[in-house]
Amino acid sequence: MDYKYSISEDELQEMKNFFANRDFAEAIEGVKKCLEDIDRVPLNIAVTGESGSGKSTFINVLRGVGDEEEGSAKTGVVETTKVPTSYFHPYHRNVRYWDLPGIGTPGFKATDYLKLVNFDQYDFFLIITTERFKECHILLAQAIKAMGKKFYFLRSKIDSVLNGYRRGKTRNYEEEDVLKEIREDCIKGLRAGGIQSPQVFLLSCLEPEKYDFYLVQKTIEEDLPRQKRHVFLLSQPNFFQQALDQKRRTFALQIWKWSIVSVMNITTWSGANTTSVVPYLSANGDLTLMVNVLEEYKKAFGLDTRSLQLLADTFGKDLEDLRSVMRSPAASQEITQQLVYHHIKGQGVTDMGRIVTACVSQCFPKISMLASGGVAFGTTFWILRSFLQDMAEDATRVLSKALETSD
Ligand SMILES: Nc1nc2c(ncn2[C@@H]2O[C@H](COP(=O)(O)OP(=O)(O)O)[C@@H](O)[C@H]2O)c(=O)[nH]1
Ligand SMILES: [Mg+2]
Structure with missing residues (x-):
């Protein structure tokens, strides 16, 4: 059994801080609220640009939805609508992408446009172009700024530009030089137009694993307020190892909270129904909760069949090839209470749970007031931590497999 799954000093400190200066019941409620907020806090992302610039395609990539899939934003169609269309993230219903009407039509007025699209409802704007910014x-951008909102400039279809170079006469070009040139050209144009310290992200929806796709994700994430940052991060696609690492870290920091809720659920539950058909539940933690959390990990890491299929399609790989590198039972099988229970019993996890609990109770003695003398806390903690680690490692293997080149 590996001690890397145990609780860290940082987590202990965070727990202590959380419980300091609050009474016990109030702190427990606070923990629950933190977790619930992730599914409740709304995040509205506006995507705008000229018709044909790739707005709808980009929205599908960000949502992890295939262009042909049901509920996708229609791509390659001439826009006629004057109203924004919203698309939910399939796994985070509080995250919505808004496909805004095309800009730049004759007589275009930025302030009128922003009123028309109800600018106030968006957290930030993504402004896409396929050429220079006009x-x-x-x-x-200036009108958005004047209204106190943030915007990001994206230069899309970079693959087409590079293909143009490949086919053209410029034989001896370096990709890096071309990208630098495009970026500098865009920045120069924006500066001349009066934008201070402009930043431009280069993208291709056909090659989302390249260019600035991760950089734009990271930049937005860092700009967002804390509670929105969390859901934004978890809803992002998994084309980069850094995104996977960030998700793992974010999930890891929640585990002590889930472990407390798990124990509280048991307390309520065993009081309500002492003749349970699952008697081991009270000793080990709330299995329903663990199943739900593990499901969330699986989806966020893109290890569910739907996400794997899309990844396989995006990189021209076979679904079964991607599956073949997965080792965690939670990734390759349906996550059930039996699976979790089997894990608890099979590997002496309860003993490890005791160790975690003992660790926690040194600086946080109240833990032993919780159900089963706090052992359920440690068991839940250990289970979530070990499955998280295993699924994150699977996600890394799947991504490497998807990005493998055949030559
Ligand atoms: N080569 C290439 N084509 C793209 C890219 N993004 C979108 N497209 C294509 O550009 C066309 C217009 O895209 P669409 O998303 O409908 O643009 P919208 O009108 O702004 O919503 C479609 O045929 C897309 O397949 C990209 O990154 N690279
Ligand atoms: Mg469109």
Whole structure:
């Protein structure tokens, strides 16, 4: 059994801080609220640009939805609508992407446009172009700024530009030089248009694992307020190892909270129904909760069949090839209470749970007031931590497999 799954000093400190200066019941409620907020806090992302710039395609990539899949944003169609269309993230219903009407039509007025699209409802704007940024993009950005919102400039279809170079006469070009040139050209144009310290992200929806896709994710994440940052991060696609690492770290920091809720659920539950059909539940933690949390890990890491299929399609790989590198039973099998219970019993996890609990009770003696003398806390902690680690490692293997080149 590996001690890397045990609780860290940082987590102990965070727990202590959380419980300091609050009474016990109030702190427990606070823990629950923190977890619930992740599914409740709304995040509305507006995607705007000229018609044909790739807005709808980009929204599908960000949501992890195939262009042809049911509920996808329709791509390659001439836009006629004057109202924004919203698309939920399939696994985070509080995250919504808004496909805004095209800008730059004759007589375009940025302030009128922003009123028309109800600008106030968005957390930030993504402004996409396939060429240089024009006056309409700059006017829009300035109007967004004047209204106190954030925007990001994205230069899309970079694959087409590079293909142009490949086919053209410029034989001896370095990809890095071309990208630098495009970036500098965009920045120069934006500066000339009056945008201070502009930043431009280069993207391709056909090659989302390249260019600035992760950088834009990271930049937005860092700009967002704490509670929104969390759900944004978890809802992002998994084309980069850094995104997987970030998700793992974020999930890891929640585990002590889930472990407390798990114990509290048992207390309520065993009081209500002492003749349970699952008697081991009270000693080990709330299995229903663990199943739900593990399901969430699986989806966030893109290890569910739907996400794997899309990854396989994106990189021209076979679904079964991607599956073949997964080792965690939670990734390759359906996550059930039996699976979790089997894990608890099979590997002496309860003993490890005791160790975690003992660790916690040194600086947080109240833990032993919780159900089963706090052992359920440690068991839940150990289970979630070990499955998280295993699924994160699977996600890394799946991504490497998806990105493998055949030559
Ligand atoms: N080569 C390439 N084509 C793209 C990319 N993004 C979108 N497209 C194509 O550009 C066309 C317009 O895209 P769409 O998303 O409908 O643009 P919208 O009108 O802004 O919503 C479609 O045929 C897309 O397949 C990209 O990154 N690279
Ligand atoms: Mg569209």
